[in-house]
Amino acid sequence: xxxxxxxxxxxxxxxxxxxxxxxxxxxxxxxxxLVLVDIDPAAAKLIQAYLIECVKVLHKNWRITIADEDSALxxxxxxxxxxxxxxxxxxxxxxxxxxxxxxxxSVGDTTGPGGIFRTLRNxxxxxxxxxxxxxxxxxxWMVHVTNPLSQITRLVNASGLVRCCGLCHEVSAQFTMLSxxxxxxxxxxxxxxxxxxxxxxxxxxxxxxxxxxxxxxLTLKNYLSYREEQNESSGTVDDLVVKNKYQKYxxxxxxxxxxxxxxxxxxxxxxxxxxxxxxxxxxDLQDVLCLYRKGVLPNRPExxxxxxxxLQKTLDSGEKPWQTxxxxxxxxxxxxxxxxxxxxRRIIASLPNEGQITNMPKDAVVETWxxxxxxxxxxxxxxxxxxxxxxxxxxxxxxxxxxVAAALKKDRYLVRQALFASPExxxxxxxxxxxxxxxDAEKEWINW
Numbered sequence: 104x105x106x107x108x109x110x111x112x113x114x115x116x117x118x119x120x121x122x123x124x125x126x127x128x129x130x131x132x133x134x135x136x137l138v139l140v141d142i143d144p145a146a147a148k149l150i151q152a153y154l155i156e157c158v159k160v161l162h163k164n165w166r167i168t169i170a171d172e173d174s175a176l177x178x179x180x181x182x183x184x185x186x187x188x189x190x191x192x193x194x195x196x197x198x199x200x201x202x203x204x205x206x207x208x209s210v211g212d213t214t215g216p217g218g219i220f221r222t223l224r225n226x227x228x229x230x231x232x233x234x235x236x237x238x239x240x241x242x243x244w245m246v247h248v249t250n251p252l253s254q255i256t257r258l259v260n261a262s263g264l265v266r267c268c269g270l271c272h273e274v275s276a277q278f279t280m281l282s283x284x285x286x287x288x289x290x291x292x293x294x295x296x297x298x299x300x301x302x303x304x305x306x307x308x309x310x311x312x313x314x315x316x317x318x319x320x321l322t323l324k325n326y327l328s329y330r331e332e333q334n335e336s337s338g339t340v341d342d343l344v345v346k347n348k349y350q351k352y353x354x355x356x357x358x359x360x361x362x363x364x365x366x367x368x369x370x371x372x373x374x375x376x377x378x379x380x381x382x383x384x385x386x387d388l389q390d391v392l393c394l395y396r397k398g399v400l401p402n403r404p405e406x407x408x409x410x411x412x413x414l415q416k417t418l419d420s421g422e423k424p425w426q427t428x429x430x431x432x433x434x435x436x437x438x439x440x441x442x443x444x445x446x447x448r449r450i451i452a453s454l455p456n457e458g459q460i461t462n463m464p465k466d467a468v469v470e471t472w473x474x475x476x477x478x479x480x481x482x483x484x485x486x487x488x489x490x491x492x493x494x495x496x497x498x499x500x501x502x503x504x505x506x507v508a509a510a511l512k513k514d515r516y517l518v519r520q521a522l523f524a525s526p527e528x529x530x531x532x533x534x535x536x537x538x539x540x541x542x543d544a545e546k547e548w549i550n551w
Contacts, residue, residue, distance in 0.1 A: 105134040106443045109175040109240075111232060112185035113139030114146030116410040117403075118248070119185075123154045124426035125436040127163050131444045132436070136166040138175040146411070153414045153424065160427045172232070176239040180443055183435065184232060184247035188224040189548045191404050196544040197221060198397050204537040205530050207383045209373035210398045212250035213302045214499055215527035218377075219506045219518065220541050222254040224548040226510035229255055233264035244480070246270060246438050252301040253468040256453050257507045261466070268438065268480045269453035269468070271301050273370040275432035280354065281321065281367075284329045285314050290432070293317065295369070297471050298460050298485045299492075301453050302374035303499055304470045306367040307489060321367050323358040348393040349373075355393035356382070364491040373398045378499050380526050441475025448475045454482050462487045467500050498526050513551040515542070 108126070113119055119139075126132055137154065141147040147169045154167045176182060187194075197217035198208055211217030229247075236243060245267040249255055252269040259267035274297060282293045292313055295306040309318040330352055348355075349372075356372035368375045376382040376394050383389065383396060417424055430436070437448040452473035455466045459482040463469050471485040488496050502524045509517035515538065523534045542549060 104444075105136065106132070106180040106439075107136045107138060107178055108181050108183065108439065109138045109140065109170075109179040110183045110185065111140045111172065111175070112187075112249075113137075113169075114141030114143050114150050115185055116146060116150065116414055117407055119150045120153055120157070120414065120424065120426050121431055122183075122185075122433060122435050123150075123167075124157050124161075124424070125430050125433055126439060127154075127158060127161050127165055127427075128430050129436050129440050131440055131446060134164045135443075136168060138179070139167070139169045140172050140175045141169075144169075149411060149414055152418055156418060157424045157427050160423055173235065173239065176232075176235050179236075179240040179243050181439055182232070182236055182240065182243050182245050184229070184245060184249055186225070186228065186249055188221075188228050189545070191400060193221070193224060193545060193548060194399055194403075196541075198400065200540050200544045201528075201537065203540065204528070204533050205384065206527050206537075207396045208527070209376050209383055209394060209396055210302075211377075212399070213252070213374065214377045214502060215525050216522060216537065216541055218251045218254070219502070219521050219525070220545055220549065222251050222258070222506045223510050223518070224545065225249060225251075225255055226258055229259055230262055230264070233259050233262055233267070237264040241265070244268060244438075244442055246435065246442075248435065251503075252453050253470075254503050254507050254510075257455065257466070257468040257503065258510055260455050260468075261507060261511060266479065268473075269301065270434055270438065270450070271453065271470070272431075272433050273302060273374065274304055274451045274470070275434065276371070277306075277357075277367075277369040279432060281317075284326065285311070285317055285320060287311060287313060289313075295367075296485055297369065297451060298488055299369075299470050300463075300468065300496060300499060300503070301470050302370045303378040303496060304369045304451075305489070305492060306369050307486065309367075318367065321358060321361050323355070323362050326354065326358040327352070348390060349395050352393040359392060364489070366489055366492065377527055378495055380529060383527070384529065438475050438480065442477070442479070445477040449473070449483075450475055450480075452480055452482065454480060457482060459483060459485050460488060462493065463496075463500060464504070467504055495526065498524060502526075515551075 197211045201216040208217045256269035294310045296308040299305045361367045434450040441448040453470045456469045459471045460469045472483040505521035
């Protein structure tokens, strides 16, 4: 059986080669059609050519096409969305405007002024896609990988137009890193109870057949010893690494917090930092905790250009696309296999809270394990947010809920409340000035 899978933002050179090959490597999906939609025709054509080559290398029978949004959505069995309204220009505003009011983002795509206004920019675009889906493919799920993941998932589900799930690879990346640190060679051996919200997810329990009490071994002392061994064996301790402590100890904050909170924050340290006050405000503290500011710019635009050049080079040279060597731990294709074929898969999913986390508000979007099958994406009951983290997470959820309500109603008063609630914004008396400055800076994308 074949399916039609539409990808809005299908010209992404950063994501589509990997996500596409993951799909191609699933035998049960073979023979399907992948329809690419993108506002950049050249990018879509490059990705189409690259994915066609991947299909040939893998001896598969996928059809890779390009279409306008309406044509792609008509009769689609599943819709994948990977976009960033405003692109790098808007991200720059997300960084530089809040800095005038004492707010410094490390990533800026989830919480704080950056996350709030990224939600407001993306909201009308996602709601428009959802409206079209409700008419052109009403039974299809929207599965998206766009930040801010929690807010967009909440927004679309609150609209009642279609079913929506958010997917992120941060937890999977933590499993990979921790397995290496603990000396676990079987990637399926390490497991955990997962509770939280996207980019602030926690491992409250951990399990392994080969390592006793793995969570207890996740101490800052053990991590520093592990990283010293890694740096020595790989020869990466040079002047650049010594000057940039984040490169030397990229998960320092995770283990620092694990020693204090008793649970492990399972996302990149620069994401985790934005859920707490102060960590990013002091340059001295950044150095102590091995953090940095402005993590996306300027590196991401340079990386995008380099990725595009490498894709074209591979096509021109006839080299084998490296993504065809094996599957990644991205869970998009697992979602598609479950939803389309009925073969049950387990994924990390951001979904409205139906009780999977017992002490978070109903319908607020939370991140836990979920089962995927023909019946849909069903979250797994996972317990409570520990009290050591509860207050911090509750403030983040409040910010997200207020932001979504503001986006749905186009209500500046609610935006003001969301900014005031944000743990990243310290100088609360400046909330009105910050809000007006953000609206003025981003009026090209938000005109209400």
